[in-house]
Amino acid sequence: MLTSKAFENSNLQKYKQIIVAVQEAISNGALKKGDKLPSVNTICEAHDFSRDTVLTAYAALKNKGVIVGVPGKGYYIKSVKTDYKQRVFLLFDELNAFKEVLYNSFLEALGEAAEVDIFVHHFNPVMYKKLIEESAGSYDAYAIMPANLPNALEPIKLLPAKQVYLLDQVRESGTDSYGAVYQHFSKDISKALYSGMDLLKKYERLVLVFDRRKEPLGMQEGFIRFCTMFSFSYEVTAEFQSNLLKPSSVYILPNDNDLVHLLKAAKTQKLIVGEDIGVISYNDTPLKEVVAEGITTISTDFKAMGSLLATMIKHKNSSQIANESSLIIRNSL
Structure with a gap:
């Protein structure tokens, strides 16, 4: 039975x-x-x-x-092996340039062994739940970016645990039975800032622009821990506003829209990026190599993340593997 x-x-x-x-x-x-x-x-x-x-x-x-x-x-x-084309359900939180890098790498590494259907929940918990529930039973593997949505694990419980792979963010509890390729946001931001310590010391305070609805909570935790440990004056704000822009401050911006607003505000206020203010963005792209003579970034290797995810799915590997991040120093710091 x-x-x-x-x-x-x-x-x-x-x-x-x-x-x-x-x-x-x-x-x-x-x-x-x-x-x-x-x-x-x-x-x-x-x-x-x-x-x-x-x-x-x-x-x-x-x-x-x-x-x-x-x-x-x-x-x-007839078969307990995937000698047919695997069907893969891929659920992103949003689409952007670095997610495209991840996606293309994922497809390339899978090759002809699988068919991938991509969906996006846009941080909408109702859409997230609906997409997972409607997909249950129709795929051989489920790669899911839960972000920090409330009760994100509940709909995932409908799926066979060995077919689930969490991507990018992993909760500290309740995820042990799932495979994962993730970023350790708390550890990564602390490590990245420490590696740029000599440059950070020329500024008076660090400011993290942090939208807790979208950004991983570990990022804020690691930022505060670093600032407290090394006695940096700091501020955490939910959104960037031009009146927050002050000389001798470093702004850490996970969202690229905030980066654009900051660069415009700096130009208006005649503040020189890399001298009067420091800027650290998240998630490297080719454009950030040239904007403002180079934007410093904290970034993981999204190409490696996509390739690793594909390998895990092909070999039914349910390990949890951290995809390391690093600080890429450019002119903006």
């Missing part, structure tokens, strides 16, 4: 509940190649499903090459 928490999820379409249950049974070894599946009637009686519901689920599994139907005998596990 198939058992799965998916059968308790009223938000998941009934035929997808069956697909998830079969996938989980294969993942945990309860079903092996050649094993017979419960009959259509057995599943109907056990879960009060219609025959059409069960047949729809079995047809989807047949199309994936997972099961085979034998006339007069029933349905059997």
Whole structure:
């Protein structure tokens, strides 16, 4: 008999509940190649499903090459290997230049072994939940950027844990059963600022522009810890405003829109970037190499992140691996 928490999820379409249950049974070894599946009637009686519901689920599994139907005998596990094209659900929080680098690297590393459907939740918790619930049972792997959305792990619980890969941000609790390629934001910002200590000392204070609705909380924690440990005067503000711009300050800007506003304000106030004020942006792009004679960045290697994610999915590796970040020093500091 198939058992799965998916059968308790009223938000998941009934035929997808069956697909998830079969996938989980294969993942945990309860079903092996050649094993017979419960009959259509057995599943109907056990879960009060219609025959059409069960047949729809079995047809989807047949199309994936997972099961085979034998006339007069029933349905059997055909393969527990992905000798068919994997279908990958990729959920980003937003689209931007560095996410494009990650995406292209991911596709290149996967090659012809998989088909990828990309979705974006735009930090909208309702959209995030809806996209995951509607995808459940339809993919072989789920790569998800949960950002710092409230209750972000709840809809993920609908998915087979071994098929889930968290990307970019990982919560400290409740994520041990999932694979992940992530940034350690608290550690990374502290390490990056420490590596630029000599340059930071020429300024009187550090300012982090931090929108807690979108940015990882660890970033703020690591910033405050660094400033406290090395006795830097500091400020954390939710958004950049031109009246906040003061000489002898370093501005750390995770959001590129804030970077644009700062550069415009500095020009208006005749403040020289790299002399009167310091600027550190997040996430390196080719444009930041040339803007204002070079913008200093704290950045991870998004190309490496995409490639590593693809490798983990292809080999069903559920490890959690930190993608290191570093400070790239340019004229703006």
